[in-house]
Amino acid sequence: MQKLTRADLYRLEDYAAARPAFRAQVLAHKRNRKVALGAHISLLFEDRLTVQYQIQEMLRIERIFEAAPINEELDAYNPLIPDGSNLKATMLIEFDDVERRKLELERMLRIEDQLTATVAGYPPVKAIADEDMDRSNETKTSAVHFLRFEFSREMIAALLAGAALHFASTHPHCLEQTDVTGETRSALLADFD
Numbered sequence: 001m002q003k004l005t006r007a008d009l010y011r012l013e014d015y016a017a018a019r020p021a022f023r024a025q026v027l028a029h030k031r032n033r034k035v036a037l038g039a040h041i042s043l044l045f046e047d048r049l050t051v052q053y054q055i056q057e058m059l060r061i062e063r064i065f066e067a068a069p070i071n072e073e074l075d076a077y078n079p080l081i082p083d084g085s086n087l088k089a090t091m092l093i094e095f096d097d098v099e100r101r102k103l104e105l106e107r108m109l110r111i112e113d114q115l116t117a118t119v120a121g122y123p124p125v126k127a128i129a130d131e132d133m134d135r136s137n138e139t140k141t142s143a144v145h146f147l148r149f150e151f152s153r154e155m156i157a158a159l160l161a162g163a164a165l166h167f168a169s170t171h172p173h174c175l176e177q178t179d180v181t182g183e184t185r186s187a188l189l190a191d192f193d
Contacts, residue, residue, distance in 0.1 A: 001048050001191065003078040008052065012065050015056050026053040032187040035089075037115075037169050038176040040104070043089040043147070045188055046080040054080075079132070080146065082191040085156065087117065091145040105140040107173045112136065112145040114171040119155040120164040156192050 010018055026049060033045040055073050064070055082088050095101035112129035127147040135142035159165055168177040
C-alpha cells in the first residue's frame with residue numbers, strides 16, 4: 001500500500017464539505033477491519049483509508065494548513081499503513097467504568113507484548129508493539145497501543161489459499177482467541193496486495 005502524501009489530502013475547506021460523506025465511508029470501511037479479543041479488547045486494522053481519515057481529522061481539529069505541520073502528521077501516521085507483508089492495528093482496551101479501567105490496565109501490564117496472530121500450519125507471529133514509543137510503564141499498560149504483525153511469504157500464500165487466521169492474547173489476565181472469517185478476513189487479506 002502506498003504511503004500518503006500531501007497531494008492525497010483534502011484542503012481544510014474541501015474537507016469540511018466532503019467530511020460527512022467521507023466519514024460515513026470510513027466508518028463503514030472500519031466495520032470490516034475490527035477484531036474483538038473478548039469483551040474489552042479490540043484490534044482496529046489500519047490501512048490507507050483509515051490513516052487518511054485520522055490525518056484529515058487531526059488537520060481539521062488543529063486547523064493545520066501549512067506544509068511543514070502537515071508533513072509532520074504524515075510522518076507520524078504513515079507508519080500505520082501496511083507494507084504488504086504485515087497487518088497493522090490499533091489495539092484499544094475499553095472499560096466504561098473509570099475505576100475498573102484503571103484496575104484492569106494495571107492487571108494487563110505488558111499485554112501488548114503477549115498478542116499473536118496465527119496462520120494455520122505455522123507458528124504464531126508475535127505482535128511488535130509501539131515502535132514509536134513505549135506506552136506502558138512499571139505499573140500499568142496504556143489503553144491504546146499500535147501493533148504490527150509481520151508474516152512470511154509462505155504464510156501470506158497460505159492465507160490467500162484459504163488457511164485459517166486467528167488472533168490471541170496469552171496474557172494471564174486476558175486469555176482470549178478469535179478466528180477471523182467472512183468480510184473481516186477478506187478486508188485484512190487485501191492488505192497483502
